[in-house]
Amino acid sequence: MDQTPAIMAEGLRKRYGDVAAVDGVSLEVGRGEFYGILGPNGAGKTTTMEMLEGLRRPDEGAARLLGEPSWPRDPRLLRRIGVQLQASAFFEKLTAREQIRTFGALYGVPAEAADAMLAKVGLTEKAGVRDDQLSGGQAQRLSIACALVHDPELVFLDEPTTGLDPQARRNLWDLLRTINAEGRTVVLTTHYMDEAQQLCDRVAVMDHGRVLRVGAPAALIEELGVESLEDVFLALTGREYRG
Numbered sequence: 401m402d403q404t405p406a407i408m409a410e411g412l413r414k415r416y417g418d419v420a421a422v423d424g425v426s427l428e429v430g431r432g433e434f435y436g437i438l439g440p441n442g443a444g445k446t447t448t449m450e451m452l453e454g455l456r457r458p459d460e461g462a463a464r465l466l467g468e469p470s471w472p473r474d475p476r477l478l479r480r481i482g483v484q485l486q487a488s489a490f491f492e493k494l495t496a497r498e499q500i501r502t503f504g505a506l507y508g509v510p511a512e513a514a515d516a517m518l519a520k521v522g523l524t525e526k527a528g529v530r531d532d533q534l535s536g537g538q539a540q541r542l543s544i545a546c547a548l549v550h551d552p553e554l555v556f557l558d559e560p561t562t563g564l565d566p567q568a569r570r571n572l573w574d575l576l577r578t579i580n581a582e583g584r585t586v587v588l589t590t591h592y593m594d595e596a597q598q599l600c601d602r603v604a605v606m607d608h609g610r611v612l613r614v615g616a617p618a619a620l621i622e623e624l625g626v627e628s629l630e631d632v633f634l635a636l637t638g639r640e641y642r643g
């Protein structure tokens with residue numbers, strides 16, 4: 401198997417007017433890793449992800465996914481990555497089954513394979529329900545299923561559990577662990593430190609557009625002599641963490 405890293409990013413920068421949203425981010429993610437980008441609101445997580453995904457052009461710096469440049473966009477590369485879109489990006493007024501079949505069709509995925517993905521995220525019973533009538537957790541699972549329908553090697557999830565109740569979050573964590581255990585590289589952003597601690601092999605702690613530290617959650621906690629990832633943030637920034 402090709403052993404180039406899943407992601408290599410060097411010196412990514414993005415400004416919006418006076419705001420340095422991302423201010424020189426470099427990172428490397430190994431194949432099969434479960435990698436978290438964490439930090440408070442406005443830290444630059446989403447902008448970083450969008451540049452990694454090739455959805456937003458960096459002002460400076462560059463990223464390679466699976467050994468290929470993520471910008472300019474390359475349809476052959478896009479075929480190998482999955483990006484979870486917000487539920488608001490669903491096609492309007494389609495049922496769950498119609499949504500996933502439509503996403504699948506964009507990649508030439510047969511309807512049966514799309515239906516199998518719906519089953520995998522536990523939505524078979526909701527196949528005939530329109531997306532605007534799904535619960536928050538069901539809509540999140542459908543959006544993850546849509547990102548996975550073409551069996552990508554590398555999956556990006558932006559705050560996949562935001563707004564879910566604790567049980568729905570736990571169910572989604574199990575799904576994400578399964579996706580990763582099947583060999584896919586998973587990159588997620590979260591502002592939930594407990595989520596990162598539960599799921600991620602390594603995390604990049606971001607604040608004000610920069611990566612402050614990268615490491616395994618347990619290693620960072622030990623290195624800084626603290627109790628939790630929230631304490632890691634406090635130790636690195638001098639500020640209480642407020643997700």
Ligand SMILES: Nc1ncnc2c1ncn2[C@@H]1O[C@H](COP(=O)(O)OP(=O)(O)OP(=O)(O)O)[C@@H](O)[C@H]1O
Pocket residue numbers: 416419420421422439440441442443444445446447448591
């Ligand atoms: N399209 C835009 N135009 C102007 N400013 C933007 C734009 N997108 C993001 N920003 C600003 O850039 C900074 C980083 O935003 P970003 O969304 O990347 O952070 P984040 O860590 O993902 O935050 P959140 O957890 O709230 O999603 C913020 O100060 C934000 O207000």
